[in-house]
Amino acid sequence: MDDANLGGRADDDKVLEQAAEWRAAGRGVALATVFETWGSSPRPVGSQLVVDASGAFLGSVSGGCIEGAVILEAQRAIAERKPRLLSFGVTNEMAWEVGLACGGKVQVYVEPVE
Amino acid sequence: MRTATLGQLQADRQAKRRVVLATWLDGGDERLIYPDEPATDAVSAAALQAASDDRSGIVELPQGKVFLHVFNPPLRLVVVGAVHIAQPLSRMAALAGYDVTVIDPRGKFGTSDRFPGVMLSNDWPDEGLTAFKPDARTAIVTLTHDPKLDDPALAAAVRSAAFYVGALGSRGTHGKRLQRLERDGLGAAELARIRGPVGLDIGAKSPAEIAVSILAEITLALRGGPKTAKQAA
Numbered sequence: 001m002d003d004a005n006l007g008g009r010a011d012d013d014k015v016l017e018q019a020a021e022w023r024a025a026g027r028g029v030a031l032a033t034v035f036e037t038w039g040s041s042p043r044p045v046g047s048q049l050v051v052d053a054s055g056a057f058l059g060s061v062s063g064g065c066i067e068g069a070v071i072l073e074a075q076r077a078i079a080e081r082k083p084r085l086l087s088f089g090v091t092n093e094m095a096w097e098v099g100l101a102c103g104g105k106v107q108v109y110v111e112p113v114e
Numbered sequence: 115m116r117t118a119t120l121g122q123l124q125a126d127r128q129a130k131r132r133v134v135l136a137t138w139l140d141g142g143d144e145r146l147i148y149p150d151e152p153a154t155d156a157v158s159a160a161a162l163q164a165a166s167d168d169r170s171g172i173v174e175l176p177q178g179k180v181f182l183h184v185f186n187p188p189l190r191l192v193v194v195g196a197v198h199i200a201q202p203l204s205r206m207a208a209l210a211g212y213d214v215t216v217i218d219p220r221g222k223f224g225t226s227d228r229f230p231g232v233m234l235s236n237d238w239p240d241e242g243l244t245a246f247k248p249d250a251r252t253a254i255v256t257l258t259h260d261p262k263l264d265d266p267a268l269a270a271a272v273r274s275a276a277f278y279v280g281a282l283g284s285r286g287t288h289g290k291r292l293q294r295l296e297r298d299g300l301g302a303a304e305l306a307r308i309r310g311p312v313g314l315d316i317g318a319k320s321p322a323e324i325a326v327s328i329l330a331e332i333t334l335a336l337r338g339g340p341k342t343a344k345q346a347a
Binding site for chain 2: 016019020023033046083085114
């Protein structure tokens with residue numbers, strides 16, 4: 001593919017494609033989706049990240065600040081076969097560990113694909 | 115998400131069909147809704163609205179809290195004139211998420227060597243544009259400087275639903291262009307839709323810089339957010 005076709009939308013397109021490919025290969029897969037944002041969060045509502053059981057991932061739900069925590073929760077969602085709604089931001093007790101440097105808040109839904 | 119839902123969603127997106135994925139916050143129940151079909155209940159009515167606003171988000175309905183994830187087909191950019199500026203513009207626009215089509219009836223300009231990965235049309239611009247059916251997620255830019263190519267394209271462009279119509283050319287060139295188009299029967303409101311000289315005034319000189327200024331103006335027309343309103347005030 002020509003490099004002109006890579007980029008913002010292409011990245012988002014690739015997330016669902018990757019999820020489908022990993023499922024077809026029999027891997028455990030979870031999707032993380034930005035459901036709600038407040039203040040200056042770096043990725044808009046609808047942004048997605050796909051994670052497999054080993055922690056391999058593609059896409060983004062923030063500028064990189066919360067991806068680590070989201071990937072861990074995604075692996076748990078795959079193991080427990082249960083969705084979860086995560087909140088990150090200044091009012092969250094996790095803020096000390098993984099708070100958004102931009103000062104925004106974000107809600108991320110993590111669900112297994114099965 | 116069910117694997118079957120994911121497969122259907124992928125098929126819809128490949129077919130460039132508008133689709134909204136509704137996910138219930140309690141329990142994760144899900145449903146695909148097609149905004150081009152009439153709404154049958156509160157959820158599909160809300161999904162139609164979300165798709166037309168191009169805005170995903172949570173809605174509270176009698177049926178519970180639902181996240182509506184809008185998957186609209188890609189934005190489109192039509193460039194009339196396979197000229198030098200069209201090369202960086204088509205690449206940058208592709209990076210920004212646009213499906214780019216370059217129209218130029220002069221076969222030597224619009225070649226896949228000069229525009230790798232871009233859809234090319236050698237139609238006459240107004241015919242090419244009409245066949246393309248510009249919608250509210252389409253931007254159109256004319257770059258040829260040649261009235262016999264640009265003028266018919268602009269006449270077709272301002273009568274379409276395109277959210278942005280721009281024409282390359284100096285202030286003087288643009289003034290003469292507007293006079294010609296007025297003689298051809300375009301009204302004041304239609305003429306006012308044409309952005310000319312094209313692009314934000316950032317002092318752009320090179321073709322790539324001019325492409326930046328054009329893409330910036332297109333982005334402003336598309337998004338025009340709160341920061342813009344603040345700066346204008």
